[in-house]
Amino acid sequence: MNPLLDFSGLPRFAQIRPADVTPAIDQLLAENRALVARLTDDATPATWAGFVEPLEDANERLSRAWGTVSHLHGVLDSPELREAYSANQPKLVQYWTELGQNERLFAKYKALAASPEFAALSPAQRRIVENEIRDFRLSGAELPAAEKKRFAEIMEALAKLSTDFSEHLLDATNAFALYVGDEAELAGIPADALAAARAAAERDGKPGWKLTLQAPSYLPVLQYADSRALREVVYRAYATRASEEYAASLARAHEFQARAGAIESEPPAADAVAGWDNTPLIREILRLRREAARLLGYASHAEVSLVPKMADRPEQVLAFLEDLAAKSLPFARRDLAELEAFARDELGLAPLEAWDIAYASEKLRVKRYAFSSQEVKQYFPEPKVLEGMFRVVETLYGVAIERDEAETWDPGVRFFRIVAADGALVGQFYLDPYARESKRGGAWMDEALSRRMKAGRVQPPVAYLVCNFPSPVGGKPALLTHDDVLTLFHEFGHGLHHMLTRVDHLGVSGIHGVEWDAVELPSQFMENFAWEWRVLEHMTAHVDTGAALPRPLFDKMIAAKNFQSGMQMVRQLEFALFDMHLHFDYDPDGAQTPLELLDAIRRRVAVVFPPVWNRFPNSFSHIFAGGYSAGYYSYKWAEVLSADAYSLFEENGVLDPATGRRFWEEILAVGGSRPALESFKAFRGREPKVDALLRHSGMTEPAPA
Ligand SMILES: [Zn+2]
Numbered sequence: 187m188n189p190l191l192d193f194s195g196l197p198r199f200a201q202i203r204p205a206d207v208t209p210a211i212d213q214l215l216a217e218n219r220a221l222v223a224r225l226t227d228d229a230t231p232a233t234w235a236g237f238v239e240p241l242e243d244a245n246e247r248l249s250r251a252w253g254t255v256s257h258l259h260g261v262l263d264s265p266e267l268r269e270a271y272s273a274n275q276p277k278l279v280q281y282w283t284e285l286g287q288n289e290r291l292f293a294k295y296k297a298l299a300a301s302p303e304f305a306a307l308s309p310a311q312r313r314i315v316e317n318e319i320r321d322f323r324l325s326g327a328e329l330p331a332a333e334k335k336r337f338a339e340i341m342e343a344l345a346k347l348s349t350d351f352s353e354h355l356l357d358a359t360n361a362f363a364l365y366v367g368d369e370a371e372l373a374g375i376p377a378d379a380l381a382a383a384r385a386a387a388e389r390d391g392k393p394g395w396k397l398t399l400q401a402p403s404y405l406p407v408l409q410y411a412d413s414r415a416l417r418e419v420v421y422r423a424y425a426t427r428a429s430e431e432y433a434a435s436l437a438r439a440h441e442f443q444a445r446a447g448a449i450e451s452e453p454p455a456a457d458a459v460a461g462w463d464n465t466p467l468i469r470e471i472l473r474l475r476r477e478a479a480r481l482l483g484y485a486s487h488a489e490v491s492l493v494p495k496m497a498d499r500p501e502q503v504l505a506f507l508e509d510l511a512a513k514s515l516p517f518a519r520r521d522l523a524e525l526e527a528f529a530r531d532e533l534g535l536a537p538l539e540a541w542d543i544a545y546a547s548e549k550l551r552v553k554r555y556a557f558s559s560q561e562v563k564q565y566f567p568e569p570k571v572l573e574g575m576f577r578v579v580e581t582l583y584g585v586a587i588e589r590d591e592a593e594t595w596d597p598g599v600r601f602f603r604i605v606a607a608d609g610a611l612v613g614q615f616y617l618d619p620y621a622r623e624s625k626r627g628g629a630w631m632d633e634a635l636s637r638r639m640k641a642g643r644v645q646p647p648v649a650y651l652v653c654n655f656p657s658p659v660g661g662k663p664a665l666l667t668h669d670d671v672l673t674l675f676h677e678f679g680h681g682l683h684h685m686l687t688r689v690d691h692l693g694v695s696g697i698h699g700v701e702w703d704a705v706e707l708p709s710q711f712m713e714n715f716a717w718e719w720r721v722l723e724h725m726t727a728h729v730d731t732g733a734a735l736p737r738p739l740f741d742k743m744i745a746a747k748n749f750q751s752g753m754q755m756v757r758q759l760e761f762a763l764f765d766m767h768l769h770f771d772y773d774p775d776g777a778q779t780p781l782e783l784l785d786a787i788r789r790r791v792a793v794v795f796p797p798v799w800n801r802f803p804n805s806f807s808h809i810f811a812g813g814y815s816a817g818y819y820s821y822k823w824a825e826v827l828s829a830d831a832y833s834l835f836e837e838n839g840v841l842d843p844a845t846g847r848r849f850w851e852e853i854l855a856v857g858g859s860r861p862a863l864e865s866f867k868a869f870r871g872r873e874p875k876v877d878a879l880l881r882h883s884g885m886t887e888p889a890p891a
Contacts, residue, residue: 188213190251196614196648197254197634199595207270210251215281218244226290232297234311241291242692246636252278253634257650260626261618262595292322310859314693317494317858324482324493333481340478347471351428352811354462355804358427359399361454361462364420364439367394367447374412379403394449399424408544414535415442421541422799428464429801464804471810472774488770491816496701496823496862500770503819507766510822510876511759511791517752517885518793525550525750540796547750555746557739559667565726565735567663568619568655571671574725575678578715579604582846583686590614596622598657604685613637613647613685619674620664621654629653629673631680631709636698639690647696649681662729668743671716671725679712680705688855699858703820707862708854710828714882717744718840748884755883756791758822763787765809765818826879827866833878834870 189201190210221244224230225237252274259271285291295318298304304312322328326337365387366372372380372395383395383403390396397403397420407420419442423435433456440453475487484490488500497503529546530536532553538546576587584607592601598620604612616634618625634648653673658664666674680697683705689695697705715721719740726735764784772783780803788795796802808814831849838845852869866874880886 190254193247193250196592197250197257198593199258200593202254202258204264204266204270207255207267207274211248211255211274211277214248214251215277218248218281222285222288222291226288226294230294232294232301233303234298234307237291237294238298238311238315242638246638246692248278248281250635253632257632257634258595260630260632261622261624261650261652263624263626286321286325287327289327292319292327295319295322308691310689310691310694313699313859314691317693317699320493324490326482329481337478337481340474340481344471344474344478347467347474348811351464351467351471352807354428354464354467355807355811358432358459358462361459362399362423362427362436362439363390363451364397364423365390365392365394365443365447365449365451366397366416367449369395371413371416371446372411374410375406376410379406379410392449392451394447399427405544408541409548410545414539414542416446417541417545418539422797425540425796425800425802427801427805428462429804430460430463430465431799431801432462433459434799464810465801468780468803468810469774472768472772472780475769475815476774486770488766488816491769494702495817495820496704497819500766500816503766503823504763504770506823506826506876507759507763507819508791510826510880511756511763513876513880514752514755514759514885515791515793518756519752521750521753522793525753528553540794540800543794551746551749555742555749557742557746559669562735562739562743563665563667564729565733565739566666566668566671567727567729568658568666569663570727571666571674571725572617574721575675575715577724578721578841579678579682581841581843583682583850584843584847585612592616594618598622611646613649615649615651615681615685618650618652619655620657625652625654627654629677631677631684633684633696636684636692637687637689637695638692644690647685647687649684651677651681653677665729668716672713675712675716676709679709682712683708683854683857686850686854687857689857689859691859694858696857701858701862703817703823704827704862704866706820706824707827707831707866710824711831711849714828714832714835715840717747717882720840745884751883752885753793755822755885756793760784760787760792761806762819762822763791764803765806765814766816768809769816822879826876827874829879829882830874830877831866831870833881836878 188206188210189198190206191213192198221240225241230236255267255271255274259267295315299315299319304315307315326334326341329337366383372383375383379402380395383397386396386398386403387394397407399420404420404424408417411417411420419435419439423432423439426432426435436453436459443449443451472487479485479487479490482490486500488503492498492500492503497506525543525546526536526538528550529538529542533542533546533549535542535546580586586605588603588605590601590603592614594601594616596618599616599618601614601616603614606612621627630650630652632650632652634650635645637647638645653670655664655666655670655674683700684696687696693699719737722740723734727733764787767783767787768780772778772780781801784803803810808818809816814820831853835842835845835849848869853865856865863873
C-alpha cells in the first residue's frame with residue numbers, strides 16, 4: 187500500500203519514497219474530483235452532512251498527503267523528491283483553483299445558508315459556511331457574465347504586473363556590480379563580507395572585490411564601510427532600483443569604480459535598464475485593483491482587502507497608524523537628534539545623510555551596548571532553553587509536555603505530547619531543531635494533523651516545529667543566540683494556537699480561518715516571555731559554569747532591543763500609511779504621483795527624509811508583488827495585539843495560571859471559530875490599546891519634549 191494513502195495515524199516517514207508521490211496525489215485528485223461532481227449534483231441535499239462534511243473529509247485526505255510531501259520537501263530535500271514535488275504542485279494549485287471557482291458548489295453553500303438547518307448549526311459550522319461564501323464572492327463568483335469576464339481579465343493582468351514588478355526589481359538588483367580594486371576604499375567592512383566579495387570577483391575572473399546590491403553585500407557596506415563615497419554610491423543604486431533614476435546611479439557607480447582601482451567591467455545595456463522601470467506598473471496595478479474592487483461593489487481595494495481581515499475599515503486602520511505615529515514621533519525625534527549629535531561630534535558626519543544612518547547607528551549601538559551575541563549565547567544551551575519554555579507553557583496552561591514516540595525523518599527530530607491535567611491527550615508535535623543541508627532555511631510551524639471530530643471521536647492536532655539552530659558540537663549542547671530563543675518561542679506560539687484548539691470542525695480549528703492580520707498574535711505573544719527576567723533567570727545556565735544569565739547583561743540586552751525603537755517605529759508606520767492610502771483614497775488617475783503621496787505622509791510622520799531621487803515605491807514588493815497590499819499595517823497591528831494581550835499577564839503576574847487559562851480559553855481554544863476582535867475583547871475585557879507596545883519598546887511617558 188502507498189504509505190501516503192495511509193491515513194490511519196501519523197505520517198509513515200520511514201516508508202515514504204519520492205516514487206510514492208505521483209500515484210498518491212493522482213489517485214486522491216481523481217477521487218476528490220469525482221466526489222465534487224457528485225456533491226454538486228442537484229440530487230445532493232444542500233446540508234452539512236450532505237456535502238460540507240464529505241468534502242471536508244476528502245480535502246483533508248489530500249491536504250494530509252500533500253502536507254507530508256511538502257513537509258519532506260522542506261526538511262529532507264533530495265533531487266528525486268524535488269522533482270516529484272514540482273511535478274505535482276501545479277496539479278494541486280489547479281485543483282484548489284477549480285474548487286474556488288466551482289459555481290455549483292457556491293450555490294450549495296448559499297442554499298445551506300438560506301435553509302432552516304443553518305440556524306441549528308454550531309457557530310463554528312456557520313462560520314465555515316460564511317467564510318466559503320465570502321471567498322466565492324471575493325473571487326467574483328456572483329458577478330453577471332460580462333463583469334465576471336472583465337474581473338477575470340483584471341486578475342490575470344494583475345498577476346502578470348506583479349510578476350513583472352518583482353522580475354524588474356530582481357533584474358535591476360542583479361545587474362549591479364561594483365568592482366573595487368583599491369582596498370583602502372573597503373576599510374571597516376567585516377572580514378567575512380570582504381572574503382565573500384573577493385570570492386565573487388574571482389568567480390567573474392576579476393581582480394579586487396565585487397560589491398552587489400544583495401543583502402549580504404549591501405548591508406555590511408552601509409553599516410560598516412568607512413568610505414562615505416562608497417556608501418553613497420551603493421545606497422544611491424539600492425534606493426533607485428527599478429526606476430528611471432537607476433541609469434544615473436549605475437553611471438555614478440561606474441565612475442566610482444574607475445577612481446577606486448580602475449577595474450574594467452561592462453555596464454548593463456541602457457535599454458535593459460530602462461525596461462526595468464516599475465513606475466508605470468505602479469499606477470496600472472493601483473488602477474486595476476480599484477476597478478476590480480468596484481466590480482465587487484466596494485469603493486476601494488483597501489475595503490476588499492479588509493473583508494477577510496480583523497480590521498473593519500480603512501479609516502480604522504489609518505486612525506490606528508496615526509495614533510501610534512503621534513505617540514512615537516517624540517521618541518523618533520529624540521533618537522535622530524542623538525544620532526545626529528553623535529555623528530557630528532564623534533564621526534565628523536554633518537549633515538547626516540541617508541547613507542550615513544546605518545553606519546553611524548552601528549557605531550553608536552556598539553558604543554552604548556558593548557556586548558556580543560557570542561557572550562549571550564553561552565547562557566542558552568538548547569536543553570535548558572527547551573525545558574524553560576516547556577515550563578512556561580506547563581505553568582500557564584496546566585498541561586504537561588512529555589517525550590513521545592513516532593517515526594521521524596531524521597535522527598535529530600524529537601516527538602512530544604501535550605497532556606491535560608486529567609490525562610487527556612491535547613496534541614503532539616515534532617521538533618526538528620538543527621540546520622541540515624537538506625533543510626530549507628528559516629523557522630516555521632506547520633500542521634501534520636488538525637483537530638476535528640471524526641466519527642464521534644476527537645482527532646488530536648499534531649504540529650511540526652522546524653528551526654535551523656546550529657547542531658551540538660564536541661559533546662556540548664547546542665548554544666542558541668537570544669534571537670534563536672525568540673524564534674523558538676515564536677514558532678511554539680503558532681504551534682500552541684494549532685494544538686490547544688478545542689474546535690471540532692476542521693475549517694476553523696486551530697489556525698484555520700483565523701483572520702490574516704490576527705495570525706501572528708499567539709506567536710508574537712509568546713516572544714514576550716523570552717524577554718522576561720523571571721523566565722530567563724530559570725531558562726539560562728552558562729555552558730561551562732552553569733551560572734544563570736547575569737542581570738546586568740540582561741539589562742543591556744533590553745536596552746539594545748529598544749535602541750532607536752522610535753525611529754524604527756515611524757519608518758514602519760510611514761510604509762503602512764503609504765500602503766493604506768494608496769489603496770484607499772489615492773486616485774491613480776489624479777495629478778498626485780505616488781511619490782508625492784509618500785512625501786506628504788513623510789512630512790506628517792517621518793523624521794528621516796531621504797534624498798529626492800530616492801525611489802522607494804519602485805521596490806516596495808510587499809504591496810506590489812506580494813500579498814501585503816492594504817495589509818502592511820498588519821505587522822504593527824499584530825505587535826500591538828500581542829503586547830496588549832501580554833500586558834494582562836504583566837498586571838496579573840507573568841506566569842499567572844488563571845490568566846493563562848483565560849488566554850487558552852478565549853484566544854487559543856476558539857481558533858477561527860469567531861472573529862479575532864471578539865476573542866481579543868473576551869480575553870482583555872476591552873478593545874486593543876497601543877500603550878503596551880510603546881512601553882515594551884521603551885517609549886514610555888513622559889515623552890521627550
Ligand atoms: Zn509567525
